[in-house]
Amino acid sequence: MSIFLALHIPDGFLSVPVALVGWALMIGFVGLALRQTRDSLGERQIPLMGILAAFIFAAQMINFPVAGGTSGHLLGGTLAAILLGPWAAALVMTSVVTVQALLFQDGGLLALGFNVFNMGIIGAFLGYAIYQWVRNTMGNTRNGQMIGAAVGAWVAVEAAATATALQLAISNTSPLDVALPAMVGVHALIGIGEALITVGALAFIQQSRPDLLGAPTATAARGSSWIAVGLVIALAITFASPLAASSPDGLERVAEDKAFIEEANDAPYEILPDYTIPGISNEALTTILAGVIGVLIVGGIGYGVARLNERRAAVSVPPKAAGGD
């Protein structure tokens, strides 16, 4: 039972193009996280993060009896982000999901990119941003911290479930009108378990070692809310897009009025013809999905360009004297 409920997608369930988008996202985010943590990751933090990755792995095995023989367990992305900050948590969760795939066949190798993205990146950034937001809104109190952790953990699980359903639907493995309600519905309950365990763990740590839950650094918080805000805005726009799509956009309208739309040529090649995905009949749905893919591709290209620029900048600066080591 719990294998079905788990979010680890095995190989064979994602089509190759979808899986490659996942790999691109994973490489982008892990590269970003490595750069963000490079200064703070001293020789001391690497054993710490490795052991905490093993902690998340072991904590996922502690079962929580729910009812009638079923049991839930922790996913841990949000908990890791609250304890370590989102960038370090993203690396820890990437290690956890990678080892699960590589050593224990829990989740596929080709599907690894999206498994890392769904369970690691979303959990770390979205969960953490919501935690920070609720905590700050409630005046940085202990209650605010706990409620923030609960809401963050719940939303992160729901977002991971939604993302998994979308990826399965785009791969034509599971129809979205069945998969999305099923995944989101089941994980609404699983998310409650995640929220309760996360709060329980934080309360325990708060009582025993409050020093470990000190105020996180401002830069880490800012960076993660940046990314989370970007993700949320992009996805919100995407989900709203079918509402706007029924009326033609400005340029098309003008073209119709001026009667030159017939002369417009189609692009010589189309990856997503008319912003829809072949094989999905529901029009609103396919526009949303096409939008999500578009957001991800544009995001990936943007990140790639930024990196290229940076590398060029790094190359043009003469290297400092390499002594001292």
Next chain:
Amino acid sequence: MTLVHDRYRAINSPLHRLDPRVKLVTALLLIVGIVLTPERAWPAYPLLWALVGGIAAVGQLGVGRVARLGGVALPFALAAATLLFTTPGDPVISLAGLDITDNGLARFAAILLKSWLAVQVALLLSMSTHITDLLWALSSLRVPATLVAIISFMIRYLYTLQDEAQRLTRARAARSATHTGQRSGGSIRWRARVTGGLVGNLFLRSYERSERVYAAMLARGYRGELRSLDPPPLTGRAVLSGAGVIAALVVIELAALLLWG
């Protein structure tokens, strides 16, 4: 609590001796090839299985055992089961008022077969390659050193912390009486708080262990880098055996595409 065990089987076989970089790349390409197989190219699936089974036989890992273990991911197929009914096509079987279509059946069967084959490939990799070899293969394939270092620490302490978690859950079981047929005690909230306490406890034990580990490593001269011997050079023979497997895959996939697809 179900414990995980290392899948590695220490056997001295040609597959075990093969360069881990070759094994890792070949495994990834095999999985990509399997997933790319055209859906209805039915003759391709037994051929792909013959290829996977052949590699298992070379590695002396037991063709039957690998095939059986390959089914671990199949419960996930529930997620794809609705395809049976929703894919347009001619109805073949009627089940509880819903029609299973021929296209739906084909699509579902193809997903199951691909998943089963791909999991077997991943199994062959982890059963025949020791994790330390896999780690240096990852770093020579340009996986960032920091990530590889984190993963190696993780693997080193995985079983230790798993034992720690088992001690915690065993203590919880010892404190909690259960009676068959009766609901276990406490509200869900209370049970979740107990579980949360175990997780928090495990975190503190892990955190404090990492401090001790770091101190012990400093005492032994750790300066922030993991040192290992240089990896052995990639031999032409190793590359050739990987290329042989890929060539067989390409032949099967081409036939699937041109003859049976």
